Amino acid sequence: MSRFSLADLPDLTGRTALVTGANSGIGLVTARALAERGARVVLAVRDPEKGRTAAATMTGPVEVRALDLADLSSVRAFVHDLPGPVDLLVNNAGLSLGPLSRTADGFELQFGTNHLGHFALTNLLLPRIRERVVTVSSLGHRIGSLDFSDLQWERRQYRPNAAYAQSKLANLLFAAELQRRLTRAASPVISTAAHPGISSTNLMRAQGKPTFGFHVEKFLVGLVAQSAEEGALPTLYAATADLPGNSYAGPGGLWGMRGAPTPVGRSPRARDSSVARRLWEVSEDLTGIRFPLDAPASPAS
Incomplete structure (x- = not known):
């Protein structure tokens, strides 16, 4: 199989792509590459000023819109104000923090932003999405677990790395x-996922932690870390390559930490369809937002 590179991106003229967290790191590289291939790209960012600075480095039709994934009212307003259809949604934004913090709706900040914010955004936008949803995960999902009795870390001692891994598994x-739901609804839209391996981004540098969520000595990270440009390739591959739904893309070398993008495996927990179904139902209850493509039940005769 040939190595995927930016030169393999198709012509995207006439398509609209929405990238969350597009003002820095992998999101910025992803948005720039899509715009260079002709897509109209919406930079969905928490800080519009930083978004405009990022947009100034791009060629092609780009626009900046404010979106705070840690506030469901912001997610709803963003979707309400966004005109037209979206061909490609890239759920890229993510954070990794130290002290326990909460979203505007009271959720643990990493789970609330990395998972619930994107869950809400995707489902609200889904009636207007025409081609693909890409969700960016992490190698950290492999050490993640879901404690459904305390997803918001209200009773357990808070461990930032465990909370990050939980959000990436989610x-x-x-x-x-x-x-699975798109298939059941006979939708042409597909859902894929990607991870960047170990990449030199702001998220990796935050508090000295790499993107996969647990501590590694800085000199070792420096030896294996890819650039943001290389780290974005799995996302672009998952967004544009001819892949089946539920594909997961990541670097193909050095235990998934670096290398050309390719379909990769995931942990047994990430393959558990019953847990995925339960997480979906819990997420619907927490956000009040449901999958919009289910066919209505037939009236009783």
């Missing part, structure tokens, strides 16, 4: 369950 379970 990303993969969400992508898989989304594909």
Whole structure:
């Protein structure tokens, strides 16, 4: 199989792509590459000023819109104000923090932003999405677990790395369950996922932690870390390559930490369809937002 590169991106003229967290790192590289191939790209960012600075580095039709994934009212307003259809949604934004923090709706911040914010955004936009949803996960999903009795870390001692890994596992379970529901609804839209390996981004540098969520000595990270440009390739591959739904793309070398993008495996927990279904139902209850493509039940005769 040939190595995927930016030169393999198709002509995207006439398509609209929406990239969350597009003002820096992998999101910025992803948005720039899609715009260079002719897509109209919406940079969905928490800080519009930073978004405009990022947009100034891009060629092609780009626009900046404010979106705070840690506030469901912001997600609803963003979708309400966004005109027209979306061909490609890239759920890229993510954060990894230290002290326990909460979203505007009271959710643990990493789970609330990385998973629930994107869950809400995707389902609200889904009637207007025409081609593909890409959700960015992490190698950290492999150490993640879901404690459904305390997803918001209200009773357990808070562990930031475990909370990050939980949110990244949730990303993969969400992508898989989304594909199952799309298939059941006979939708032409497909759901894929990607991870960047170990990449030199702001998220990796935050508090000295790499993108996969647990501590590794900085000199070792420096030896294996890819650039943001290389780290974005799995996302672009998942977004544009001829792949089946529920594909998961990542670097193909050095235990998934670097290398050309290719379909990759995921942990047994990330393959558990019953857990994915339960997470979806819990996410619906937490956000009040449901899958919009289910056919209405037939009236009783």
